[in-house]
Amino acid sequence: MSSADDTGEQLAFIRETVRKARPRTWRGALPAEHLPVARVVVDKGLLHLDQFFDYAVPATMAEEALPGVRVRVRFGARVVASGRREGGELHDGFIVERRADSDYKGPLAPLAQVLSPEQVLTPALLRLCRTVADRYAGSLADVLQLAVPPRHAAAEAEPSPPPLPSPAAPEPGSWSRYPQGPDYLAALTAGHAPRAVWTALPGPTWPEEIARAVAATLAGGRGALVVLPDGKAAARVDAALTALLGPGRHTALTADLGPRERYRHWLSVSRGSVRAVIGTRAAMFAPVRDLGLVVVWSDGDGNHSDPRAPHPHVREVALLRAAEEGAGVLLGGLSVTVEAAQLLRTGWARPLAAERETVRATAPRVRTVTDLDQARDAAAQSARLPGPAWEAAREALTRGPVLVQVPRRGYVPRLACARCREPARCRHCVGPLEARSSGGVLECAWCGQSEAQWHCGECGSFRLRAQVVGARRTAEELGKAFPRVPVWTSGRDSVLPAVSGEPALVISTPGAEPVAEGGYAAALLLDGWALLGRPDLRAGEEALRLWMAAAGLVRPAGEGGTVVVVAEPTARPVQALVRWDPAGHAALELQERAQLHFPPVSRMASVTGAPHAVADLVSLIRLPEGTDVLGPVPAPGGRGEELERALLRVAPGQGAALAAALKAAQIARVALRTPDPVKVRIDPPDIG
DNA sequence: AGCACGCCGACT
DNA sequence: GTCGGCGTGCTC
Numbered sequence: 142m143s144s145a146d147d148t149g150e151q152l153a154f155i156r157e158t159v160r161k162a163r164p165r166t167w168r169g170a171l172p173a174e175h176l177p178v179a180r181v182v183v184d185k186g187l188l189h190l191d192q193f194f195d196y197a198v199p200a201t202m203a204e205e206a207l208p209g210v211r212v213r214v215r216f217g218a219r220v221v222a223s224g225r226r227e228g229g230e231l232h233d234g235f236i237v238e239r240r241a242d243s244d245y246k247g248p249l250a251p252l253a254q255v256l257s258p259e260q261v262l263t264p265a266l267l268r269l270c271r272t273v274a275d276r277y278a279g280s281l282a283d284v285l286q287l288a289v290p291p292r293h294a295a296a297e298a299e300p301s302p303p304p305l306p307s308p309a310a311p312e313p314g315s316w317s318r319y320p321q322g323p324d325y326l327a328a329l330t331a332g333h334a335p336r337a338v339w340t341a342l343p344g345p346t347w348p349e350e351i352a353r354a355v356a357a358t359l360a361g362g363r364g365a366l367v368v369l370p371d372g373k374a375a376a377r378v379d380a381a382l383t384a385l386l387g388p389g390r391h392t393a394l395t396a397d398l399g400p401r402e403r404y405r406h407w408l409s410v411s412r413g414s415v416r417a418v419i420g421t422r423a424a425m426f427a428p429v430r431d432l433g434l435v436v437v438w439s440d441g442d443g444n445h446s447d448p449r450a451p452h453p454h455v456r457e458v459a460l461l462r463a464a465e466e467g468a469g470v471l472l473g474g475l476s477v478t479v480e481a482a483q484l485l486r487t488g489w490a491r492p493l494a495a496e497r498e499t500v501r502a503t504a505p506r507v508r509t510v511t512d513l514d515q516a517r518d519a520a521a522q523s524a525r526l527p528g529p530a531w532e533a534a535r536e537a538l539t540r541g542p543v544l545v546q547v548p549r550r551g552y553v554p555r556l557a558c559a560r561c562r563e564p565a566r567c568r569h570c571v572g573p574l575e576a577r578s579s580g581g582v583l584e585c586a587w588c589g590q591s592e593a594q595w596h597c598g599e600c601g602s603f604r605l606r607a608q609v610v611g612a613r614r615t616a617e618e619l620g621k622a623f624p625r626v627p628v629w630t631s632g633r634d635s636v637l638p639a640v641s642g643e644p645a646l647v648i649s650t651p652g653a654e655p656v657a658e659g660g661y662a663a664a665l666l667l668d669g670w671a672l673l674g675r676p677d678l679r680a681g682e683e684a685l686r687l688w689m690a691a692a693g694l695v696r697p698a699g700e701g702g703t704v705v706v707v708a709e710p711t712a713r714p715v716q717a718l719v720r721w722d723p724a725g726h727a728a729l730e731l732q733e734r735a736q737l738h739f740p741p742v743s744r745m746a747s748v749t750g751a752p753h754a755v756a757d758l759v760s761l762i763r764l765p766e767g768t769d770v771l772g773p774v775p776a777p778g779g780r781g782e783e784l785e786r787a788l789l790r791v792a793p794g795q796g797a798a799l800a801a802a803l804k805a806a807q808i809a810r811v812a813l814r815t816p817d818p819v820k821v822r823i824d825p826p827d828i829g
Numbered sequence: 830a831g832c833a834c835g836c837c838g839a840c841t
Numbered sequence: 842g843t844c845g846g847c848g849t850g851c852t853c
Contacts, residue, residue, distance in 0.1 A: 181853080187830060194853040217852050219833055229852080230831095245853050811830075814848085 170251045173203035176239035179252055182267075183216050184233040184282050186450070189808045191280040195243040197251045206252055208236050209260030209267075211292060213253045235262040235285065259297055261289050261411060265466060266428045272461050277823045278746070278800040278807070279451025287449060288426035296405040301414035305389050310360035311353045315346045318503075319495050326357040329434055329469055336463065337493035338481040339473035340724050342503045343693035345656065347473065348374075351436055352381035354471055355417050359390060363433025363468075364416035368425050368455045370442035371652070372397050373638055378419050378438075394420030394427055422447055425458045432468040435459040439474040440481060441679075441686045442652070446826055454824065456480060475689040475723065479682060479734060480741045482727035494724060504721040505664070505695040505702035508533070509710040512670070520622030524615050530665045530705045534619075534646070537663030538626055540701060542645045544657070544664040545619065546691045547612045548671040549633065549650045558597035558605065565595055565605060615667070616648040631655050651687040660696035662703070669708025669715065678739060678828050682730055685714040689723060738769070744796035745828065746803055749776050749786040750819035758819045762806035765791055765798040777827060788828065796823075 180193045196214055198206045206212065211233060218229030231253055243249060262285070270284040277284075310330045316322030321337075328335040341347045351367055358365040369375045372395050382391045392406040392415045409415045411428045418427040422444060437445070437459050445455035456472065463470045470490060472481050484490040495503070514527045521531040537543050558565065565574040567585035574583040574592055583592040596603045612632050620628040623646060631637035631649040640647055642659040649655065651672075672684035688706060696702030708715045717726035735742040748755050755773050764770075773787040791799045803821050810819065 178853095183853090185830085189830085190852075192853095196853060214853080217831070219852085243853075247853070249853055812850090 170197070170199040170201075172251075173198040173200050173206075175203065176241055178240040178243045178249065179206055179212070179236045180238040180240060181212060181214055181234045181252075182237055182262075182281055182285065183214060184235075184285065185216070186280050186283040186286070187811075188280050188804060189811050191274070191282070193237060195240070195245045195249055197249040198239070199251045202252055202255050205255040205258045206236055206239070207258070207260055208238055208264070209262040210236050210258060211256040211261065212236055213256060215250050215253055218250065235267075235289075237262065237267055257292060257294075257297060259292075259408070259411075261292075261428075263411070263428050266426065269426065269458075269462060269465060272465060273453050273458055274451065275797065276457065276461065276800060277451035277453055278804045278821055283450050284453070287423060287447060287453070290404050290407050290423075291400060293401045293404040296401050296408060299405060301409045301412045302389070304414050304416065307362050308356055308359055308386055308390065311356040311385060314349065314353055316350055316353060318342060318499050319493055321491070321493050325471075325493060326354060329354060329357040329363075330361040332361050332363065332433070334433070334463065334467050334469040336470040336484075336490040337472070338477065338485050338490045338724075339471055340477055340492070340494040341473050341475050341693075342495050342500065343475060343505070343689070343695070343721070344503055344660070344697070345694075347438070347475075348377040348381040349385070351378050351438065351471075351473070352385045354434060354436060355382060355391065355419075356385055358433040358469070359386070359417055361433060363431045364429035365418070365434040365436070366424065366427055366429045366432060366459075366462075367417075367419040367436040367438065368445070368459065369419065369421060369438045370444040372421060373636060374438060375419055375421055376638070377656075382417070382419065389415075391415060391417035391419060394418055394424040396421060396423075422455055425453070425455045425462075432462065432466045434469045434471060435463055436471040436473065439476075439686070439690070440472055441474065441476060441478040441682065443826070452822055452824075457824075460484075474686070475693045476682075476686040477723045477727040478686075479679075479727050479730045482724070482731040483741050485724075486728070486731060492724065500721050502699060503697050505692055505704045506698040507692065507704045507706060507719045507721070509715055509719060510705055510707050511709065512668070512707050518622060520618050524618035524622070525667070526619075526665070527707055530667070530707060531622075533663050533703050533705045534665060535623075537661075537701070537703060538623060538644045538646070540644070541642055541659065541662035541696075542640055542647055542657045544654060544661045544691055544694060545615060545646060545648045546651060546654065546664065546666045546687070547615050547648060548668050549612075558600060558602050566598070567592065612648050612650050616646070619646050619648065629655070649691075652690070654691050654694055656694060660700070660702060661694050662696060662701060664691050664695045664704045666691060666704065666706040666708070669706055669712075673708060673712055673714065678734075681712070681714045682727070685717055685723060685726055688714070688718050689721075692718065738790060739828070740824065742793060743790050744793070744799060744823075745791075745825060746789045746799055747786055747822045747825035747828075748773075748789065748803075748819055749784055749822070751817040752783065752785045754815065754817040754819045755785045755787050757815060758806050758810060758821075759787055759789075761809050762789075762802050764789065764802055765795045767792055767795075768799065788825070799823075 177198050179196050179198045181196050213231050214234050215229035216232045270288050274281045274284045313323040325335055355365040375395050379393050392409055394406055410418055413430045418429055437456050440456040447453050510527045510529045512527055534543050569590050612630055616628050616630045626646055628646045631653040636653045637655040639656045666688050692704045695704055748758055769790040771788040773785040776784040776786040
């Protein structure tokens, strides 16, 4: 920039400051005549900058600088001689409001650029993001990054088609199997906001039922949002909606679309051209207009928890939206989470479940077997199949496909002595041993030292209760045992969406089970101890969810559908599976959590970092009355670095106070220049 | 977080 | 007398 320009700008600046009617700007660009101030949220995730900043709207941008548009602004400028300001980095942001004046006393910097006239940050979306940020002790900017997809200019240039008229109200269809089902749909069409915890019947009809709930909402002139845990489930609901409503009335927001398509779909929602959205996690923020219904399918699935700060959970965001936007809620799944059970217990939501008789007619027959009962067949032995499981598979393979669910290695808990079940521990530091590398060498999860010749310190046995047989080896062994039957595998990196109704063995890790045409003849749920034995508060609930997801793909008992679960028959989740009573299981778990003061009855937050930093934050924080501080203890999953974690627990109703106190303490730590960072997480997913 | 300004010790 | 320590405060 030349000095001549500088002089000119200074003169212009002085001229502008003399004129009182308009806000002053640094450089004297002529401000807009009407509403010359833009209130901006600057896209910097720093907690202590979680506030709006006012900028002057240059006259040249007056038409485009509307609320909700993306802008670029200079931020972090410094004052140099004679009170002039210079520099400042360019940052992205959104205009949240146009105003006549500012309460900021200094001169306003001008907006640097309006990036696009598209008003992407609507008032409702802004309100939601603010609520979510507060709920999770995060900054508005962090949440906005999750909620507003990156701009794609080419997608934005395309016009969105005009909205289609509302469809006719759908028939209840298979919702008639639920006593409250038809009423629920009618309430949606009538414009009410019914809230339900839906214990879905096993079988392949749930995508169509979700589609009918969406159609009922559209028929009443309102929009609907469906969030599913993965792309496979989203594709099924997508297909069901297309079958019911034809194309053009709904759109999908999933990661596999790619940035351009995804933004194009998002814009069609934001522009009001499409009123129904199905999608995965990030779709929870989709700016559906006049939202009448939020559906969350399988809310216990870990995919519903966002891995990015501040880690909002789809279910919680859905509940916040329902409250804020007056929408109905449908929290559905084959199993029921403890959080859903609590919504029922407090009366916030009503149960939407079938009669016992209907459940019995729809669910497969479930048998339990312990793994002490090994098969006689050699191949079955190699695959560690108990005798009855082996027999069930052999019989069912004459009638159709058989699903074999094998826990993933990540689920396998600590190793233990095969004879006395004493956990296998490191002889150096007493840490738990893991079979991480192949080749039978064990490693300590704490100190990393390897152990080649373990023997049990209690009984002297050399045999370990080894890790589960993985999906691949199970497939190999079963392939040998059934040479005439095709063997398919479906796992984390190669998920098989569906298989035919022909006899076949389908080996799958939990969550990757393909749908079978006409349903599986049988399912074997192997190594239940691996799911049940995890040192996690939610282990039982999670095991039941994974089992029911697999068992729900099996034909009804009346058509010969059989499930064999290899697990301790007295365990509560096993009994709930046998009785097909997920709601009862969740209610019992809830009772127990209430007694133990665990979430979701109490609200918790975790504070993780270097020991002194954690202690520091805990001492700084002004905790709500009656907060429990648990720990600090060594952080779970710590890799040598001596991180510690404290848990903070508050009584029901104090969650907002806890989040606010944590945020304030984090800000105070930044102000005090404390170097070591502390991670704060509301609703930590893994509490011992 | 950066990045400035501000007020007290050892150097040209 | 000046250079520079990092304590404190601000960012429209």
